[in-house]
Amino acid sequence: MPELPEVETVRRGLAELVSGDVIVDVQVSLPRIIRYPSVADFVDRATGRTIRAIGRRGKYLLFDLAPYTLVSHLRMEGQYRVVPTSEPLALHTHVIFRLASGRDLRYRDVRQFGTMDLLLPDESRPSGLQTLGPEPFDSNLTPTLLRSSLQRRTGPVKAVLLDQTIIAGLGNIYVDEALFLSGIHPLEPANRLGPKRLARLLSSIRDVLGRAIEAGGSSIRTYQDGYGRHGGFQIQLNVYGRTGEACRQCGSEIQRTRVSGRGTHYCPQCQRRGRIPRTRVQPEREVGG
Structure with missing residues (x-):
């Protein structure tokens, strides 16, 4: 999508x-x-x-x-x-x-x-x-506001960020990339993220989206713009679609799991967290987003 x-x-x-x-x-x-x-x-x-x-x-x-x-x-x-x-x-x-x-x-x-x-x-x-959350680049969207939106959300941060009522416009590709950039595991409970990590997450979301817009988006499947041009950001992706490949940052193998039914990519070394339930993190073959 x-x-x-x-x-x-x-x-x-x-x-x-x-x-x-x-x-x-x-x-x-x-x-x-x-x-x-x-x-x-x-x-x-x-x-x-x-x-x-x-x-x-x-x-x-x-x-x-x-x-x-x-x-x-x-x-x-x-x-x-x-x-x-x-x-x-x-x-x-x-x-x-x-x-x-x-x-x-x-x-x-x-x-x-x-x-x-x-x-x-x-x-x-x-x-x-009607129910969309703030735009990612909205100056009124601060780490404090984001924290207030997440304080009762006990689900995985990946799933919560896909909820359009929290931040408008985020989807599977860019949530994976922003979580990697901020060093947050996709299964980390959203309400456990403190002010420093939320500030880093919001900065990472804006960084990833800004660079993706400059590159014309990511042509993962059939995406084209009004001129019929494909995007170029896919060559900059750090984790999405790179299952089994080496992390560009630490060399560990990029893994894939599913969060709320969505294919989710992460680096187990760069995005470490506490005890991860084995039933929730099962690396699987790459089969698309």
Whole structure:
């Protein structure tokens, strides 16, 4: 699933490509992508609207089509591409926005899990958007605030950080990388992290995300930005996807376990903790995220 760096990269590319363009027609070939309103009303609302700006909240893209906001969630493998209208359609292209400039903004989704909502200001946002925690780079997000959010969370810190109500936009790849950088074991109970470790964790989250955005995200599977470009951060990954390889920091073998059903990568030497229940930490073969 695209995480914050990938969605931010898509946002920046689309903002460069289509801001100020006008939607002259909309074609929807897979109705379930459109959650609200009906497909007919979605087409009617979008047609004739100018794409004034493109924002992001967590992993959601927000297209300003005043007075409407198009809320788009890419989910597992959603992709936007901007191409000439004459270009042949790629398989699994489900929504096409025809633009006045003679180009298409096309949404392609092999897994078909992505969603779109086109909303007026007084219409309810998707529940996931309403409950998002602070953005990672929000100046109001301090170690003290993070500690207050975690003080009653007894579960593994890896699982807690994947909860979008704690910090918006974090996903499997970058939580693994931030925990490695901060030297915290993924199974460490979240409420046991003291002020110094939380300060280091928050700094690591921002460092990892910042570098990933600069690199255009990580192309682990099918991710591409609006230009069709792949990300480059995967070559900088320290633990994610490196099961059995040597840690770049200490030389120990990177291990993999599962935390809350998610493949989790860590260095047993650099991310040490107290007694780890054997039933929770079982290195396994690499089978994908």
